[in-house]
Amino acid sequence: MNRKMIEIEANSVEEAIKIGLEKLNTTIENIDIEILEEPKARFLNIGSKKAKVKLIMLNSPEEDNVIEQDKIKKEILETFNKLLDYMGFSVNPEISEFNNKYRIIIKDTDDANLLIGKSGKTIDALQTIINRMFSKKGTHKQIFLDIKGYVIQKHKSKSQKQWKQEKPYSHK
Numbered sequence: 729m730n731r732k733m734i735e736i737e738a739n740s741v742e743e744a745i746k747i748g749l750e751k752l753n754t755t756i757e758n759i760d761i762e763i764l765e766e767p768k769a770r771f772l773n774i775g776s777k778k779a780k781v782k783l784i785m786l787n788s789p790e791e792d793n794v795i796e797q798d799k800i801k802k803e804i805l806e807t808f809n810k811l812l813d814y815m816g817f818s819v820n821p822e823i824s825e826f827n828n829k830y831r832i833i834i835k836d837t838d839d840a841n842l843l844i845g846k847s848g849k850t851i852d853a854l855q856t857i858i859n860r861m862f863s864k865k866g867t868h869k870q871i872f873l874d875i876k877g878y879v880i881q882k883h884k885s886k887s888q889k890q891w892k893q894e895k896p897y898s899h900k
Contacts, residue, residue: 732785740767741779748783760784797825800867808832808858817843830871832858840876848882851875 734751738744741763749756765780787795801823812819821834837843844851855873862871874880 731787733782735764735780735782737778737780739778741781744779744781745783748781752783752785754785758786760786801825801830804830804832804858804862804871807861811854811857819843829869832871832873834875837875840878843875844878848878851878
């Protein structure tokens with residue numbers, strides 16, 4: 729989390745804040761203000777001190793949402809890895825977010841056949857488990873699981889079969 733921050737000195741706290749807002753090109757709602765030093769006026773300005781403030785940019789709602797989504801994705805991956813570790817598998821999954829859904833993809837593993845299972849039953853079960861775990865935690869996006877492109881290939885095969893069944897045959 730790398731937020732913009734500046735320190736400004738001026739004759740008054742208000743003036744320092746105004747200068748800082750101009751430099752950051754923002755409004756007061758988007759910053760956190762820390763007064764480092766109050767101004768001190770002395771006779772004939774001998775030993776006077778200026779006001780010193782620190783302005784810190786707050787995250788925008790969009791940035792907060794990205795940070796929150798990154799936390800959720802990290803938690804999903806950690807939980808999924810733990811689940812597979814309990815099952816005796818060691819994989820390196822990737823996670824992405826697409827069309828308001830999370831996708832866990834395992835591209836390379838020697839245990840693909842075991843993780844997919846007969847007719848895809850294991851991969852379906854893993855997907856159901858991870859979805860149930862995170863729906864209870866308040867994650868409302870679906871989590872899809874794919875291992876070595878199995879799910880994509882399965883959908884292609886299914887749509888090709890349907891196309892062949894719908895295709896009229898010609899008689900000669």
